[in-house]
Amino acid sequence: xxxVARPSEADVEPSAPIAxxxxxxxGITHVFASAAGGPGVKAxxxxxxxxxxxxxxxxxxxxxxGKSTLLEIASGLMVPTEGQVSFEGNVLRGKxxxxxxxxxxxxxxxxxxxxxxxxAFGLRRRSVDPAEIRRRVDYxxxxxxxxxxxxxxxxxxxxxxxxxxxxxRTLVLQPRLxxxxxxxxxxxxxxxxxxxxxxxxxWRETGATVMLITHSLDEAAMLAxxxxxxxARPGRFIETxxxxxxxxxxxGIVADPRFGELTAAMWSLLRAESMRSMRRGGA
Amino acid sequence: xxxxxxxxxxxxxxxxxxVELLCRLGVITPLTMIPPSAMLLSLVxxxxxxxxxxxxxxxxxxxxxxxxxxxxxxxxxxVIIHALPRLRRVVDPLLAAYYAVxxxxxxxxxxxxxxxxxxxxxxxxxxxxxxxxxxSTIDGIDRIPRVLxxxxxxxxxxxxxAALLIKLPAATPHLFTGVKLAVTYSVIGVVAGEFILSIAxxxxxxxxxxxDLDNTKMYGLLLLLLTITTLxxxxxxxxxxxxxxxWGRA
Numbered sequence: 001x002x003x004v005a006r007p008s009e010a011d012v013e014p015s016a017p018i019a020x021x022x023x024x025x026x027g028i029t030h031v032f033a034s035a036a037g038g039p040g041v042k043a044x045x046x047x048x049x050x051x052x053x054x055x056x057x058x059x060x061x062x063x064x065x066g067k068s069t070l071l072e073i074a075s076g077l078m079v080p081t082e083g084q085v086s087f088e089g090n091v092l093r094g095k096x097x098x099x100x101x102x103x104x105x106x107x108x109x110x111x112x113x114x115x116x117x118x119x120a121f122g123l124r125r126r127s128v129d130p131a132e133i134r135r136r137v138d139y140x141x142x143x144x145x146x147x148x149x150x151x152x153x154x155x156x157x158x159x160x161x162x163x164x165x166x167x168x169r170t171l172v173l174q175p176r177l178x179x180x181x182x183x184x185x186x187x188x189x190x191x192x193x194x195x196x197x198x199x200x201x202x203w204r205e206t207g208a209t210v211m212l213i214t215h216s217l218d219e220a221a222m223l224a225x226x227x228x229x230x231x232a233r234p235g236r237f238i239e240t241x242x243x244x245x246x247x248x249x250x251x252g253i254v255a256d257p258r259f260g261e262l263t264a265a266m267w268s269l270l271r272a273e274s275m276r277s278m279r280r281g282g283a
Numbered sequence: 284x285x286x287x288x289x290x291x292x293x294x295x296x297x298x299x300x301x302v303e304l305l306c307r308l309g310v311i312t313p314l315t316m317i318p319p320s321a322m323l324l325s326l327v328x329x330x331x332x333x334x335x336x337x338x339x340x341x342x343x344x345x346x347x348x349x350x351x352x353x354x355x356x357x358x359x360x361x362v363i364i365h366a367l368p369r370l371r372r373v374v375d376p377l378l379a380a381y382y383a384v385x386x387x388x389x390x391x392x393x394x395x396x397x398x399x400x401x402x403x404x405x406x407x408x409x410x411x412x413x414x415x416x417x418x419s420t421i422d423g424i425d426r427i428p429r430v431l432x433x434x435x436x437x438x439x440x441x442x443x444x445a446a447l448l449i450k451l452p453a454a455t456p457h458l459f460t461g462v463k464l465a466v467t468y469s470v471i472g473v474v475a476g477e478f479i480l481s482i483a484x485x486x487x488x489x490x491x492x493x494x495d496l497d498n499t500k501m502y503g504l505l506l507l508l509l510t511i512t513t514l515x516x517x518x519x520x521x522x523x524x525x526x527x528x529x530w531g532r533a
Contacts, residue, residue: 077433077437096438096439104430106429108428111529111530112453112529122438125438125440155529
Protein backbone atom coordinates (compact mmCIF):
# COMPACT_ATOMS: atom_id res chain seq x y z
CA UNK A 1 0.00 0.00 0.00
CA UNK A 2 1.18 3.53 -0.70
CA UNK A 3 2.37 5.71 2.19
CA VAL A 4 -0.32 8.15 3.22
CA ALA A 5 0.42 11.38 5.02
CA ARG A 6 -1.86 11.53 8.00
CA PRO A 7 -3.77 14.74 8.13
CA SER A 8 -4.06 16.61 11.40
CA GLU A 9 -7.32 17.11 13.28
CA ALA A 10 -7.47 20.61 11.87
CA ASP A 11 -8.00 19.11 8.44
CA VAL A 12 -11.54 18.10 9.27
CA GLU A 13 -12.39 21.66 10.20
CA PRO A 14 -14.25 23.84 7.69
CA SER A 15 -11.83 25.05 5.06
CA ALA A 16 -11.31 28.64 4.01
CA PRO A 17 -12.12 29.97 0.51
CA ILE A 18 -9.36 29.24 -1.96
CA ALA A 19 -7.62 31.76 -4.20
CA UNK A 20 -7.09 31.12 -7.95
CA UNK A 21 -10.53 29.60 -8.38
CA UNK A 22 -11.63 27.61 -11.43
CA UNK A 23 -15.26 27.66 -10.43
CA UNK A 24 -17.08 30.14 -8.24
CA UNK A 25 -20.71 29.90 -7.21
CA UNK A 26 -22.32 32.65 -5.17
CA GLY A 27 -25.71 32.58 -3.49
CA ILE A 28 -27.08 29.79 -5.65
CA THR A 29 -30.76 29.21 -4.99
CA HIS A 30 -32.85 27.11 -7.29
CA VAL A 31 -36.58 26.53 -7.25
CA PHE A 32 -38.22 24.01 -9.58
CA ALA A 33 -41.56 25.36 -10.75
CA SER A 34 -44.58 23.27 -9.84
CA ALA A 35 -46.51 21.83 -12.77
CA ALA A 36 -49.76 22.58 -10.94
CA GLY A 37 -48.81 26.23 -10.52
CA GLY A 38 -48.06 25.83 -6.79
CA PRO A 39 -45.13 27.29 -4.90
CA GLY A 40 -42.55 25.00 -6.51
CA VAL A 41 -39.77 22.93 -4.96
CA LYS A 42 -36.74 24.70 -3.55
CA ALA A 43 -33.81 22.44 -4.42
CA UNK A 44 -30.88 24.65 -3.40
CA UNK A 45 -30.72 27.43 -0.87
CA UNK A 46 -28.01 30.07 -1.01
CA UNK A 47 -25.10 27.79 -1.91
CA UNK A 48 -21.61 29.27 -2.13
CA UNK A 49 -18.82 27.20 -3.64
CA UNK A 50 -15.28 27.88 -4.76
CA UNK A 51 -13.10 25.30 -6.45
CA UNK A 52 -9.36 25.95 -6.64
CA UNK A 53 -7.47 25.16 -9.83
CA UNK A 54 -6.47 21.48 -9.81
CA UNK A 55 -8.55 20.63 -6.78
CA UNK A 56 -10.56 17.41 -6.36
CA UNK A 57 -13.83 18.28 -4.64
CA UNK A 58 -16.54 15.81 -3.70
CA UNK A 59 -20.12 16.67 -2.86
CA UNK A 60 -22.07 14.34 -0.64
CA UNK A 61 -25.54 14.65 0.77
CA UNK A 62 -28.86 12.91 1.32
CA UNK A 63 -30.94 11.77 -1.64
CA UNK A 64 -32.88 14.59 -3.21
CA UNK A 65 -30.78 17.31 -1.58
CA GLY A 66 -29.97 19.00 -4.88
CA LYS A 67 -26.49 17.61 -5.60
CA SER A 68 -27.18 16.93 -9.25
CA THR A 69 -28.97 20.26 -9.59
CA LEU A 70 -25.87 21.95 -8.21
CA LEU A 71 -23.71 20.11 -10.76
CA GLU A 72 -25.98 21.08 -13.63
CA ILE A 73 -25.89 24.69 -12.51
CA ALA A 74 -22.11 24.53 -12.07
CA SER A 75 -21.76 23.19 -15.62
CA GLY A 76 -23.95 25.85 -17.16
CA LEU A 77 -26.61 23.32 -18.21
CA MET A 78 -29.09 25.02 -15.89
CA VAL A 79 -29.53 28.64 -14.86
CA PRO A 80 -30.16 29.13 -11.13
CA THR A 81 -33.21 30.98 -9.90
CA GLU A 82 -30.89 33.22 -7.88
CA GLY A 83 -27.15 33.70 -7.71
CA GLN A 84 -24.49 33.18 -10.31
CA VAL A 85 -21.74 30.78 -11.30
CA SER A 86 -18.48 31.75 -12.93
CA PHE A 87 -15.94 29.55 -14.65
CA GLU A 88 -12.44 30.99 -14.84
CA GLY A 89 -13.92 34.39 -14.13
CA ASN A 90 -16.68 34.26 -16.76
CA VAL A 91 -20.28 34.10 -15.63
CA LEU A 92 -22.21 31.09 -17.00
CA ARG A 93 -25.51 31.82 -18.68
CA GLY A 94 -27.23 28.54 -19.49
CA LYS A 95 -24.53 27.25 -21.80
CA UNK A 96 -21.68 24.82 -21.12
CA UNK A 97 -18.46 26.65 -21.97
CA UNK A 98 -15.36 25.13 -23.56
CA UNK A 99 -13.19 23.76 -20.80
CA UNK A 100 -15.98 22.08 -18.81
CA UNK A 101 -16.55 18.36 -19.26
CA UNK A 102 -19.43 16.41 -17.71
CA UNK A 103 -19.81 12.71 -16.98
CA UNK A 104 -23.31 11.66 -15.99
CA UNK A 105 -24.43 8.81 -13.76
CA UNK A 106 -26.47 7.17 -16.49
CA UNK A 107 -24.87 5.53 -19.50
CA UNK A 108 -24.50 8.38 -21.99
CA UNK A 109 -22.46 6.48 -24.55
CA UNK A 110 -23.81 6.67 -28.08
CA UNK A 111 -25.06 3.18 -28.93
CA UNK A 112 -24.78 3.85 -32.67
CA UNK A 113 -21.07 4.67 -32.59
CA UNK A 114 -18.05 2.49 -31.92
CA UNK A 115 -15.94 3.23 -28.85
CA UNK A 116 -13.42 5.11 -31.01
CA UNK A 117 -16.11 7.19 -32.70
CA UNK A 118 -17.77 7.90 -29.37
CA UNK A 119 -14.54 9.34 -28.06
CA ALA A 120 -13.91 11.29 -31.27
CA PHE A 121 -17.43 12.78 -31.29
CA GLY A 122 -16.66 16.07 -29.55
CA LEU A 123 -13.47 16.69 -31.50
CA ARG A 124 -15.24 16.16 -34.82
CA ARG A 125 -17.91 18.65 -33.72
CA ARG A 126 -15.13 21.17 -33.23
CA SER A 127 -13.66 20.43 -36.68
CA VAL A 128 -10.28 19.50 -35.22
CA ASP A 129 -7.66 18.34 -37.72
CA PRO A 130 -8.13 14.57 -38.43
CA ALA A 131 -4.53 13.74 -37.52
CA GLU A 132 -4.95 15.52 -34.21
CA ILE A 133 -8.25 13.72 -33.62
CA ARG A 134 -6.53 10.38 -34.21
CA ARG A 135 -3.70 11.24 -31.84
CA ARG A 136 -5.94 12.48 -29.05
CA VAL A 137 -8.56 9.75 -29.37
CA ASP A 138 -5.94 6.99 -29.47
CA TYR A 139 -4.39 8.47 -26.33
CA UNK A 140 -7.73 8.81 -24.49
CA UNK A 141 -8.82 5.29 -25.50
CA UNK A 142 -5.51 3.85 -24.32
CA UNK A 143 -5.58 5.97 -21.16
CA UNK A 144 -8.92 4.46 -20.18
CA UNK A 145 -7.70 0.95 -21.08
CA UNK A 146 -10.11 0.56 -23.98
CA UNK A 147 -7.61 0.03 -26.80
CA UNK A 148 -8.71 -3.59 -27.33
CA UNK A 149 -12.33 -2.47 -27.67
CA UNK A 150 -11.94 0.63 -29.81
CA UNK A 151 -14.05 -0.86 -32.63
CA UNK A 152 -16.62 -2.41 -30.30
CA UNK A 153 -20.05 -0.89 -29.75
CA UNK A 154 -21.25 0.11 -26.28
CA UNK A 155 -23.75 -2.77 -26.18
CA UNK A 156 -20.78 -5.14 -26.33
CA UNK A 157 -19.20 -3.61 -23.22
CA UNK A 158 -19.84 -3.89 -19.48
CA UNK A 159 -21.37 -1.01 -17.53
CA UNK A 160 -17.96 0.00 -16.16
CA UNK A 161 -16.42 0.01 -19.61
CA UNK A 162 -19.26 2.11 -21.02
CA UNK A 163 -18.68 4.61 -18.24
CA UNK A 164 -14.99 4.64 -19.17
CA UNK A 165 -16.02 5.44 -22.74
CA UNK A 166 -17.96 8.44 -21.42
CA UNK A 167 -14.98 9.54 -19.33
CA UNK A 168 -12.67 9.16 -22.36
CA ARG A 169 -15.13 11.21 -24.44
CA THR A 170 -14.90 13.96 -21.85
CA LEU A 171 -11.14 13.62 -21.34
CA VAL A 172 -10.34 13.92 -25.04
CA LEU A 173 -11.64 17.49 -25.06
CA GLN A 174 -9.01 18.36 -22.44
CA PRO A 175 -11.41 19.99 -19.99
CA ARG A 176 -10.02 22.15 -17.24
CA LEU A 177 -13.01 21.38 -15.03
CA UNK A 178 -14.47 17.87 -14.97
CA UNK A 179 -17.89 17.43 -13.37
CA UNK A 180 -18.78 13.88 -12.41
CA UNK A 181 -22.40 13.20 -11.47
CA UNK A 182 -22.31 9.90 -9.57
CA UNK A 183 -20.51 8.27 -12.48
CA UNK A 184 -20.03 4.98 -10.65
CA UNK A 185 -23.51 4.80 -9.14
CA UNK A 186 -24.57 1.81 -11.20
CA UNK A 187 -21.36 -0.18 -10.68
CA UNK A 188 -20.45 -2.83 -8.12
CA UNK A 189 -18.17 -1.95 -5.20
CA UNK A 190 -14.97 -3.48 -6.63
CA UNK A 191 -15.45 -1.78 -9.99
CA UNK A 192 -16.19 1.49 -8.20
CA UNK A 193 -12.88 1.32 -6.34
CA UNK A 194 -10.98 0.62 -9.54
CA UNK A 195 -12.85 3.31 -11.44
CA UNK A 196 -12.03 5.68 -8.60
CA UNK A 197 -8.36 4.95 -9.17
CA UNK A 198 -8.81 5.67 -12.88
CA UNK A 199 -10.36 9.02 -12.05
CA UNK A 200 -7.52 9.83 -9.64
CA UNK A 201 -5.00 9.00 -12.34
CA UNK A 202 -6.93 11.13 -14.82
CA TRP A 203 -7.02 14.01 -12.34
CA ARG A 204 -3.30 13.79 -11.59
CA GLU A 205 -2.18 13.51 -15.21
CA THR A 206 -4.45 16.18 -16.65
CA GLY A 207 -4.18 18.66 -13.80
CA ALA A 208 -7.90 19.37 -14.22
CA THR A 209 -10.17 20.50 -11.43
CA VAL A 210 -12.67 17.79 -10.55
CA MET A 211 -16.04 18.03 -8.84
CA LEU A 212 -17.58 14.66 -7.98
CA ILE A 213 -21.16 14.17 -6.88
CA THR A 214 -21.56 10.94 -4.97
CA HIS A 215 -23.77 9.07 -2.53
CA SER A 216 -20.84 7.07 -1.26
CA LEU A 217 -19.00 8.27 1.85
CA ASP A 218 -16.07 5.98 0.99
CA GLU A 219 -15.80 7.30 -2.53
CA ALA A 220 -15.91 10.91 -1.37
CA ALA A 221 -13.32 10.30 1.35
CA MET A 222 -11.00 8.32 -0.91
CA LEU A 223 -10.97 10.57 -3.94
CA ALA A 224 -11.32 14.14 -2.79
CA UNK A 225 -9.07 16.86 -1.43
CA UNK A 226 -12.16 18.41 0.10
CA UNK A 227 -15.61 17.03 0.73
CA UNK A 228 -18.64 19.32 0.78
CA UNK A 229 -21.49 17.95 2.87
CA UNK A 230 -24.96 19.09 1.96
CA UNK A 231 -28.09 19.35 4.05
CA ALA A 232 -31.42 17.76 3.21
CA ARG A 233 -33.52 19.70 0.70
CA PRO A 234 -33.25 22.60 0.14
CA GLY A 235 -29.56 21.78 -0.21
CA ARG A 236 -26.81 23.96 1.23
CA PHE A 237 -23.32 23.13 2.43
CA ILE A 238 -23.40 22.41 6.14
CA GLU A 239 -19.69 21.61 6.28
CA THR A 240 -16.63 21.24 4.10
CA UNK A 241 -13.92 18.84 5.21
CA UNK A 242 -10.36 18.66 3.92
CA UNK A 243 -9.06 15.13 3.59
CA UNK A 244 -5.39 16.01 3.51
CA UNK A 245 -4.48 13.10 1.23
CA UNK A 246 -1.34 13.45 -0.86
CA UNK A 247 -1.85 13.94 -4.59
CA UNK A 248 -0.27 10.52 -5.27
CA UNK A 249 -2.92 8.23 -3.81
CA UNK A 250 -4.98 5.23 -4.74
CA UNK A 251 -7.70 3.01 -3.30
CA GLY A 252 -5.14 1.65 -0.80
CA ILE A 253 -5.91 4.60 1.47
CA VAL A 254 -9.14 2.89 2.53
CA ALA A 255 -6.95 0.84 4.89
CA ASP A 256 -5.55 3.98 6.52
CA PRO A 257 -7.03 4.66 9.99
CA ARG A 258 -7.52 8.27 8.94
CA PHE A 259 -9.94 7.10 6.26
CA GLY A 260 -12.23 5.69 8.91
CA GLU A 261 -12.04 8.92 10.88
CA LEU A 262 -13.03 10.88 7.82
CA THR A 263 -16.00 8.73 6.91
CA ALA A 264 -17.12 8.74 10.56
CA ALA A 265 -16.90 12.55 10.63
CA MET A 266 -18.90 12.74 7.42
CA TRP A 267 -21.56 10.35 8.67
CA SER A 268 -21.96 12.20 11.95
CA LEU A 269 -22.68 15.33 9.92
CA LEU A 270 -24.91 13.55 7.43
CA ARG A 271 -26.94 11.29 9.67
CA ALA A 272 -29.46 13.82 10.88
CA GLU A 273 -29.83 15.26 7.37
CA SER A 274 -30.36 11.82 5.86
CA MET A 275 -33.05 11.06 8.46
CA ARG A 276 -34.77 14.34 7.66
CA SER A 277 -34.63 13.45 3.99
CA MET A 278 -36.02 9.95 4.66
CA ARG A 279 -38.92 11.32 6.69
CA ARG A 280 -39.79 13.49 3.69
CA GLY A 281 -39.59 10.49 1.38
CA GLY A 282 -36.45 11.75 -0.32
CA ALA A 283 -34.42 8.58 0.10
CA UNK B 284 -32.80 -21.92 -40.36
CA UNK B 285 -34.64 -22.25 -37.06
CA UNK B 286 -37.44 -24.74 -36.46
CA UNK B 287 -40.01 -21.94 -36.27
CA UNK B 288 -38.79 -20.46 -39.56
CA UNK B 289 -38.99 -23.88 -41.19
CA UNK B 290 -42.55 -24.33 -39.94
CA UNK B 291 -43.44 -20.87 -41.21
CA UNK B 292 -42.00 -21.70 -44.62
CA UNK B 293 -43.87 -24.99 -44.60
CA UNK B 294 -47.17 -23.16 -43.97
CA UNK B 295 -46.57 -20.84 -46.96
CA UNK B 296 -45.43 -23.67 -49.25
CA UNK B 297 -48.38 -25.81 -48.10
CA UNK B 298 -50.85 -22.99 -48.81
CA UNK B 299 -49.40 -22.45 -52.30
CA UNK B 300 -49.51 -26.20 -52.94
CA UNK B 301 -53.18 -26.38 -51.90
CA VAL B 302 -54.09 -23.43 -54.16
CA GLU B 303 -52.13 -25.04 -57.01
CA LEU B 304 -54.02 -28.28 -56.50
CA LEU B 305 -57.42 -26.60 -56.32
CA CYS B 306 -56.68 -24.66 -59.51
CA ARG B 307 -55.43 -27.73 -61.34
CA LEU B 308 -58.46 -29.73 -60.26
CA GLY B 309 -60.78 -26.98 -61.49
CA VAL B 310 -62.23 -26.25 -58.03
CA ILE B 311 -60.95 -22.72 -58.58
CA THR B 312 -61.76 -21.71 -62.13
CA PRO B 313 -59.13 -19.96 -64.35
CA LEU B 314 -61.44 -16.95 -64.49
CA THR B 315 -61.06 -16.58 -60.72
CA MET B 316 -57.42 -17.50 -60.31
CA ILE B 317 -54.68 -19.21 -62.27
CA PRO B 318 -52.38 -21.77 -60.59
CA PRO B 319 -49.38 -20.26 -58.72
CA SER B 320 -47.01 -22.07 -61.09
CA ALA B 321 -48.70 -20.31 -64.03
CA MET B 322 -48.35 -17.00 -62.18
CA LEU B 323 -44.63 -17.62 -61.82
CA LEU B 324 -44.33 -18.52 -65.49
CA SER B 325 -46.23 -15.37 -66.43
CA LEU B 326 -43.93 -13.29 -64.24
CA VAL B 327 -40.85 -14.77 -65.93
CA UNK B 328 -42.30 -14.04 -69.38
CA UNK B 329 -43.23 -10.48 -68.42
CA UNK B 330 -39.70 -9.80 -67.23
CA UNK B 331 -38.04 -11.62 -70.13
CA UNK B 332 -40.14 -9.74 -72.71
CA UNK B 333 -39.41 -6.45 -71.06
CA UNK B 334 -43.08 -5.67 -71.44
CA UNK B 335 -43.48 -4.23 -67.96
CA UNK B 336 -40.09 -2.59 -67.60
CA UNK B 337 -41.30 0.96 -68.19
CA UNK B 338 -44.27 0.53 -65.84
CA UNK B 339 -42.07 -1.13 -63.24
CA UNK B 340 -39.55 1.71 -63.30
CA UNK B 341 -42.39 4.26 -63.16
CA UNK B 342 -43.96 2.59 -60.12
CA UNK B 343 -40.71 1.92 -58.28
CA UNK B 344 -39.58 5.51 -58.80
CA UNK B 345 -42.90 6.78 -57.44
CA UNK B 346 -42.71 4.41 -54.48
CA UNK B 347 -39.12 5.45 -53.72
CA UNK B 348 -40.10 9.12 -53.87
CA UNK B 349 -43.20 8.55 -51.70
CA UNK B 350 -41.19 6.57 -49.14
CA UNK B 351 -38.48 9.24 -48.98
CA UNK B 352 -41.04 12.02 -48.69
CA UNK B 353 -43.05 10.27 -45.98
CA UNK B 354 -39.98 9.30 -43.94
CA UNK B 355 -38.26 12.69 -44.13
CA UNK B 356 -41.40 14.78 -43.59
CA UNK B 357 -42.68 12.35 -40.95
CA UNK B 358 -39.42 12.61 -39.03
CA UNK B 359 -39.31 16.41 -39.26
CA UNK B 360 -42.96 16.68 -38.17
CA UNK B 361 -42.33 14.25 -35.32
CA VAL B 362 -39.34 16.25 -34.08
CA ILE B 363 -41.30 19.53 -34.25
CA ILE B 364 -44.40 18.12 -32.55
CA HIS B 365 -42.27 16.51 -29.85
CA ALA B 366 -40.44 19.77 -29.22
CA LEU B 367 -43.70 21.71 -28.78
CA PRO B 368 -45.77 20.07 -26.00
CA ARG B 369 -48.78 22.35 -26.54
CA LEU B 370 -48.88 21.51 -30.24
CA ARG B 371 -48.56 17.86 -29.31
CA ARG B 372 -51.54 18.04 -27.00
CA VAL B 373 -53.55 19.58 -29.84
CA VAL B 374 -52.54 17.19 -32.63
CA ASP B 375 -52.25 13.92 -30.69
CA PRO B 376 -55.94 12.98 -31.13
CA LEU B 377 -55.80 14.05 -34.77
CA LEU B 378 -52.82 11.79 -35.41
CA ALA B 379 -54.58 8.91 -33.67
CA ALA B 380 -57.65 9.42 -35.89
CA TYR B 381 -55.72 10.02 -39.11
CA TYR B 382 -56.05 6.52 -40.52
CA ALA B 383 -59.79 6.68 -40.04
CA VAL B 384 -59.83 9.29 -42.82
CA UNK B 385 -60.01 7.80 -46.33
CA UNK B 386 -57.02 9.64 -47.76
CA UNK B 387 -58.15 8.89 -51.30
CA UNK B 388 -60.96 11.42 -50.99
CA UNK B 389 -58.28 14.07 -51.56
CA UNK B 390 -57.31 12.51 -54.86
CA UNK B 391 -59.39 14.81 -57.11
CA UNK B 392 -58.03 17.81 -55.25
CA UNK B 393 -54.45 16.60 -55.77
CA UNK B 394 -55.11 16.14 -59.48
CA UNK B 395 -56.40 19.71 -59.74
CA UNK B 396 -53.50 21.16 -57.77
CA UNK B 397 -50.64 19.01 -59.08
CA UNK B 398 -51.88 17.96 -62.52
CA UNK B 399 -52.25 14.61 -64.23
CA UNK B 400 -48.73 13.33 -63.73
CA UNK B 401 -46.79 11.28 -61.22
CA UNK B 402 -46.87 13.96 -58.48
CA UNK B 403 -50.36 13.16 -57.16
CA UNK B 404 -49.30 9.50 -56.93
CA UNK B 405 -46.20 10.37 -54.92
CA UNK B 406 -48.13 12.72 -52.64
CA UNK B 407 -50.94 10.24 -52.02
CA UNK B 408 -48.33 7.54 -51.25
CA UNK B 409 -46.52 9.90 -48.88
CA UNK B 410 -49.81 10.96 -47.24
CA UNK B 411 -50.45 7.33 -46.41
CA UNK B 412 -47.04 6.84 -44.77
CA UNK B 413 -46.26 10.18 -43.19
CA UNK B 414 -48.39 9.91 -40.05
CA UNK B 415 -47.10 6.44 -39.19
CA UNK B 416 -43.60 7.88 -39.39
CA UNK B 417 -44.56 10.97 -37.37
CA UNK B 418 -46.10 8.90 -34.57
CA SER B 419 -43.08 6.57 -34.51
CA THR B 420 -40.73 9.54 -34.36
CA ILE B 421 -42.59 11.07 -31.41
CA ASP B 422 -42.59 7.71 -29.66
CA GLY B 423 -38.91 7.15 -30.50
CA ILE B 424 -37.85 10.54 -29.13
CA ASP B 425 -39.93 9.90 -26.01
CA ARG B 426 -37.80 6.83 -25.44
CA ILE B 427 -34.43 8.55 -25.84
CA PRO B 428 -32.72 8.52 -22.44
CA ARG B 429 -32.81 12.01 -20.92
CA VAL B 430 -29.08 11.80 -20.34
CA LEU B 431 -28.47 11.84 -24.10
CA UNK B 432 -30.35 15.10 -24.41
CA UNK B 433 -28.29 16.51 -21.53
CA UNK B 434 -25.21 15.34 -23.40
CA UNK B 435 -26.42 17.22 -26.49
CA UNK B 436 -26.74 20.35 -24.35
CA UNK B 437 -23.27 19.73 -22.91
CA UNK B 438 -21.96 19.78 -26.49
CA UNK B 439 -23.86 23.03 -27.01
CA UNK B 440 -25.90 21.67 -29.91
CA UNK B 441 -28.68 23.72 -31.43
CA UNK B 442 -32.07 21.96 -31.89
CA UNK B 443 -31.37 20.98 -35.51
CA UNK B 444 -27.92 19.56 -34.78
CA ALA B 445 -29.28 17.71 -31.74
CA ALA B 446 -32.10 16.28 -33.88
CA LEU B 447 -29.69 15.03 -36.54
CA LEU B 448 -26.74 13.91 -34.41
CA ILE B 449 -28.49 12.64 -31.30
CA LYS B 450 -32.26 12.26 -31.67
CA LEU B 451 -32.24 10.63 -35.11
CA PRO B 452 -29.62 7.95 -34.39
CA ALA B 453 -30.78 7.38 -30.80
CA ALA B 454 -34.37 6.92 -31.91
CA THR B 455 -33.53 4.85 -35.02
CA PRO B 456 -34.50 1.45 -33.56
CA HIS B 457 -37.91 2.88 -32.66
CA LEU B 458 -38.18 4.76 -35.96
CA PHE B 459 -38.01 1.48 -37.80
CA THR B 460 -41.65 0.79 -37.02
CA GLY B 461 -42.46 4.07 -38.77
CA VAL B 462 -40.15 3.28 -41.67
CA LYS B 463 -41.83 -0.08 -42.21
CA LEU B 464 -45.26 1.56 -42.07
CA ALA B 465 -44.11 4.29 -44.46
CA VAL B 466 -42.83 1.68 -46.92
CA THR B 467 -45.99 -0.42 -46.78
CA TYR B 468 -48.39 2.52 -46.96
CA SER B 469 -46.40 4.21 -49.71
CA VAL B 470 -46.59 1.09 -51.86
CA ILE B 471 -50.34 0.82 -51.25
CA GLY B 472 -50.88 4.54 -51.92
CA VAL B 473 -48.87 4.62 -55.13
CA VAL B 474 -50.22 1.41 -56.65
CA ALA B 475 -53.81 2.20 -55.68
CA GLY B 476 -53.34 5.68 -57.13
CA GLU B 477 -52.11 4.17 -60.38
CA PHE B 478 -55.26 2.04 -60.53
CA ILE B 479 -57.34 5.23 -60.53
CA LEU B 480 -55.12 7.70 -62.39
CA SER B 481 -54.21 5.22 -65.11
CA ILE B 482 -51.43 7.18 -66.75
CA ALA B 483 -48.72 4.56 -66.29
CA UNK B 484 -47.28 2.11 -63.77
CA UNK B 485 -47.89 -1.34 -62.39
CA UNK B 486 -51.27 -0.34 -60.96
CA UNK B 487 -52.51 0.74 -64.36
CA UNK B 488 -51.16 -2.45 -66.01
CA UNK B 489 -52.91 -4.60 -63.42
CA UNK B 490 -56.16 -2.66 -63.86
CA UNK B 491 -55.95 -2.95 -67.66
CA UNK B 492 -55.20 -6.69 -67.48
CA UNK B 493 -58.19 -7.10 -65.15
CA UNK B 494 -60.48 -5.18 -67.49
CA ASP B 495 -59.24 -7.30 -70.42
CA LEU B 496 -59.91 -10.49 -68.39
CA ASP B 497 -56.22 -11.29 -68.95
CA ASN B 498 -55.76 -13.23 -65.71
CA THR B 499 -52.40 -14.65 -66.71
CA LYS B 500 -50.87 -11.19 -67.08
CA MET B 501 -52.73 -9.78 -64.08
CA TYR B 502 -51.55 -12.50 -61.71
CA GLY B 503 -48.02 -12.30 -63.13
CA LEU B 504 -47.99 -8.58 -62.37
CA LEU B 505 -49.48 -9.13 -58.92
CA LEU B 506 -46.82 -11.73 -58.16
CA LEU B 507 -44.11 -9.35 -59.33
CA LEU B 508 -45.44 -6.60 -57.09
CA LEU B 509 -45.79 -9.00 -54.20
CA THR B 510 -42.23 -10.25 -54.69
CA ILE B 511 -40.82 -6.71 -54.75
CA THR B 512 -42.64 -5.64 -51.58
CA THR B 513 -41.68 -8.87 -49.82
CA LEU B 514 -38.01 -8.38 -50.73
CA UNK B 515 -38.24 -4.78 -49.53
CA UNK B 516 -39.67 -5.88 -46.21
CA UNK B 517 -37.13 -8.68 -45.81
CA UNK B 518 -34.32 -6.15 -46.45
CA UNK B 519 -35.80 -3.81 -43.83
CA UNK B 520 -36.15 -6.68 -41.40
CA UNK B 521 -32.50 -7.65 -41.87
CA UNK B 522 -31.31 -4.07 -41.39
CA UNK B 523 -33.47 -3.76 -38.28
CA UNK B 524 -32.14 -7.03 -36.83
CA UNK B 525 -28.57 -5.95 -37.51
CA UNK B 526 -29.15 -2.59 -35.86
CA UNK B 527 -30.79 -4.14 -32.82
CA UNK B 528 -27.97 -6.63 -32.48
CA UNK B 529 -25.30 -3.94 -32.71
CA TRP B 530 -27.10 -1.59 -30.37
CA GLY B 531 -27.95 -4.28 -27.88
CA ARG B 532 -31.70 -3.83 -28.04
CA ALA B 533 -34.05 -6.78 -27.94
